[in-house]
Amino acid sequence: MSRAEIFEMGPRDGLQNEKRRIPAAEKIALVDLLSRAGFRRIEVTSFVSPKWVPQLADAAEVMAGITRAPGISYAVLTPNMKGYEGARAARADEVAIFASASEGFSRANLNAGIAESLERFAPVVAAARADGIPVRGYVSVVTDCPYDGPTPPANVARVAAALRDLGCYEISLGDTIGQGRPETVDAMLSAVLQELPPERLAGHFHDTAGRALANVDASLARGLRVFDAAVGGLGGCPYAPGAKGNVATEAVAAHLAARGYQTGLDPAVIDSAAMMARAMRAGGE
Ligand code: HMG
Numbered sequence: 001m002s003r004a005e006i007f008e009m010g011p012r013d014g015l016q017n018e019k020r021r022i023p024a025a026e027k028i029a030l031v032d033l034l035s036r037a038g039f040r041r042i043e044v045t046s047f048v049s050p051k052w053v054p055q056l057a058d059a060a061e062v063m064a065g066i067t068r069a070p071g072i073s074y075a076v077l078t079p080n081m082k083g084y085e086g087a088r089a090a091r092a093d094e095v096a097i098f099a100s101a102s103e104g105f106s107r108a109n110l111n112a113g114i115a116e117s118l119e120r121f122a123p124v125v126a127a128a129r130a131d132g133i134p135v136r137g138y139v140s141v142v143t144d145c146p147y148d149g150p151t152p153p154a155n156v157a158r159v160a161a162a163l164r165d166l167g168c169y170e171i172s173l174g175d176t177i178g179q180g181r182p183e184t185v186d187a188m189l190s191a192v193l194q195e196l197p198p199e200r201l202a203g204h205f206h207d208t209a210g211r212a213l214a215n216v217d218a219s220l221a222r223g224l225r226v227f228d229a230a231v232g233g234l235g236g237c238p239y240a241p242g243a244k245g246n247v248a249t250e251a252v253a254a255h256l257a258a259r260g261y262q263t264g265l266d267p268a269v270i271d272s273a274a275m276m277a278r279a280m281r282a283g284g285e
């Protein structure tokens, strides 16, 4: 069987959009359960402005409260140096910077255009490299933007190349609002693969339109083997109107298995975590 990896996003991309203020203890319990599932990487939280994303204002508390399992990289989002300092103090194993393929989404999500956001990320990557902390990069709205419309594939390739040039070890390509189709994902990948090999790319699909698994297939066909997903299909993005959940980890794991890819995940633990995630969401309704 071939290998494929799921990078668990639930605690970060999942919980950043929940209306209910979820206690840190519940987030810690979710991460600790996920640590038993077989993931190599788990995105735990974000060191972003609490005014922008109040849901993750407890980032330091959550990072301090989790029980780290050996061999797992506990990742956090860092939009600027202030966020990086928080991540370093919290002993994050890796950090992620997040750029946009469209100007409209960049302004809504980071209060800066694409070029300015990349300028802000440069010192973050330099500091992380000096500290020996790997940096992952995201490109958002890779097929469709809620503000600017369809995203030209060349723009995604340009931003992905810029993140590579800054020093990101892997670039995750985000269909932030879940409007991508296998055809648009394929066209986007065709452009990005001119800049980066598939081993350095990941697919990050939201399932708003129910096409995430088809988009996983389009990515597999282009050689990608890493997919971001969230247990229980948690998720959304506060600055992406209409972004529903990330594609569910349990759905991607089953889908990959049916196509002959082993993820190394324990289905029983994933199911318990999905139940916990759904209960967290239901608690707010
Ligand atoms: P800004 O308002 O322009 O920032 O926001 P600023 O530098 O002018 O600072 C304003 C205030 O925020 C100051 O506090 C700063 O100290 C504070 P005040 O003096 O007013 O009390 N501040 C911070 N506090 C804590 N941590 C920080 C930080 N930075 C500044 N790191 C900023 C600019 C980038 C900070 C803001 O826009 C922000 O935090 N944005 C993050 C938004 C976000 O997290 N979005 C969701 C993640 S992206 C996503 O979900 C997509 C993804 O899943 C992939 C996909 O689906 O496509 C990754």
Ligand code: MG
Pocket (backbone or CB within 6 Å): 013, 174, 176, 204, 206, 236, 237, 246
């Ligand atoms: Mg996302």
